[in-house]
Amino acid sequence: MRRANAALLNVGLYVGVAVLLVYLLFPFYWAIVSSLKTPSQLFMTPVQYLPPTPRWSNYVEVFTSQPFARFLLNSAVVAGVATLFALAIGSFAAYALGRFQFRGRTTVYYATLAVTMFPQISVLGGLFVLIRGLGLYNSLPGLVLTYMIFTLPFTTWLLTSFVRSIPIELEEAATVDGATPTQIMLRILLPLMAPGLVTAGLLAFIQAWNEFLFALTFTLDERSRTVPVAIALFSGASSFELPWHLIMAASVIVTVPLIVLVLVFQRRIVEGLTAGAVKG
Amino acid sequence: MASTLPPTARTGSRRGPTLAARRVRLAWLYLLPTIVTLVAVAGYPLYRTVQLSFTDVRLRFPLAPDWVGLDQYAWLLRDPVWWRSVWNTLVFTFVSVGIETVLGILIALMVASGLRGKGLMRTAMLVPWAIPGVVAAQMWKWMLNDVYGVINDLFMRLRLIDEPKAWLASAALMMPSVIAIDVWKTTPFMALILLAGLQSIPQEYYEAARVDGANAWQRFWRITLPLLAPALAVALIFRTLDALRVFDMIFITTGAQISTITMSVYARQQLVSFFDLGYGSAVATGIFLVIAFYVAVYLALFRKALR
Structure with missing residues (x-):
């Protein structure tokens, strides 16, 4: 009886997992199928579930109908530079917060945490004025600067908890040998922090790569447009006939690098996401 | 930097007041770039947004704000949307x-x-x-x-x-x-x-x-x-x-x-x-x-x- 119950439970579990996988993955299947159809196949009823003869030229058209390569490059540069800046200055902040005792440390730590929880819309107006004032409207440096609002506090916070988890003995030994704190940071802690830097960098990069509100508001034309904005602003002959085959092809193009990142760094990403939740 | 360290620094275990003070100053130095950046991209824009909410300014540059006090908030409280x-x-x-x-x-x-x-x-x-x-x-x-x-x-x-x-x-x-x-x-x-x-x-x-x-x-x-x-x-x-x-x-x-x-x-x-x-x-x-x-x-x- 017990065994029968357990078997039943197992079957139930696998059915549940299968349903879940279909739910999670079907939208991707549908995006891929749609990206390989002609417009007339897309607007056919009843809907065709299996891909017809794949129309790979849709993927070429994404790049020829607009400067999509430029948008990809813009996204990569903005996300990459914003991540590198955040890691460069955030790691020193994390060292200070994780290893030094001083009055105001807790305040700075919680203020940083508060910025990550911030509704970004509530600074949009002030940020617009700042960006215009600095002459950075419609420019990639402008986007990099505004992206620090989420990449920097996030990396600082994650790296601080990472620094605290590194045993202190090595640094104490180096202090005895007469190393200065800056030497300790650069020669000892930074190499030990490498896994934390990878995790924080990945998560910051993904956030910056996906960002939409600032990219939509602080850019004007194709020179500084990023991929999410391009995908949002796809337009067709009329508002009723959006070029869904191109929108889906472009969506697949930006999703593929993210899937590769997730596959390669799965463990690190999960570690980073759960760092706050489990360690507290 | 290392040459000016007081002798107590080398012992590590016993930290004199000079060293403690130095460490505090260093910590703030390490934090400085992060704090400056966050004040610039979060603190200042938030302050500006609140400030502009007391004016009738339009999104047209150069900005020409006129102080209207709490008028905008009076609107907000009555705004069904x-x-x-x-x-x-x-x-x-x-x-x-x-x-x-x-x-x-x-x-x-x-x-x-x-x-x-x-x-x-x-x-x-x-x-x-x-x-x-x-x-x-x-x-x-x-x-x-x-x-x-x-x-x-x-x-x-x-x-x-x-x-x-x-x-x-x-x-x-x-x-x-x-x-x-x-x-x-x-x-x-x-x-x-x-x-x-x-x-x-x-x-x-x-x-x-x-x-x-x-x-x-x-x-x-x-x-x-x-x-x-x-x-x-x-x-x-x-x-x-x-x-x-x-x-x-x-x-x-x-x-x-x-x-x-x-x-x-x-x-x-x-x-x-x-x-x-x-x-x-x-x-x-x-x-x-x-x-x-x-x-x-x-x-x-x-x-x-x-x-």
């Missing part, structure tokens, strides 16, 4: 986070129950989280298309509906539709955090409970849920804050239509589309206050769990 956007945001947040929590716990329990293919599941769960909100919104907007969408076709075949529905256009269906998209995109995140929480619960507790004759239901309520509380609290806070500021998905799928307009969409509409920087700033400040209120309530409720 603002209150509708607050209501929509709260409904969206609490319904979607509620569903995500229940589904997240179920999924986490399922994956943690030790079946094969856990790695595959984890990857599949990470993907919806990792893709841009814009991409998720466009994928679902196409699937939910009233005439050519696969969801209508699928639901008709399964006899769930009799006729095609305008999921993203009919007033009654818009909110459930955008909630469904959000649930798809973010439940996996919830499940991953809860999964990590589950895996940190020592197995001995379950064995002890089993020896004492507790059934699966009792084990869940008496062991799993209480020990999952800290992870659950953190996941809830992050997800709720995210949902309260939802923008991308609503902007793409339903835009500024009254049935689903959220606080963020409304603020941007005023600020950018209507060039009303003064009123838009008042709306933005209103959002800040709503969210600050929520954070205060949540922290008071969960202070114990977060310790």
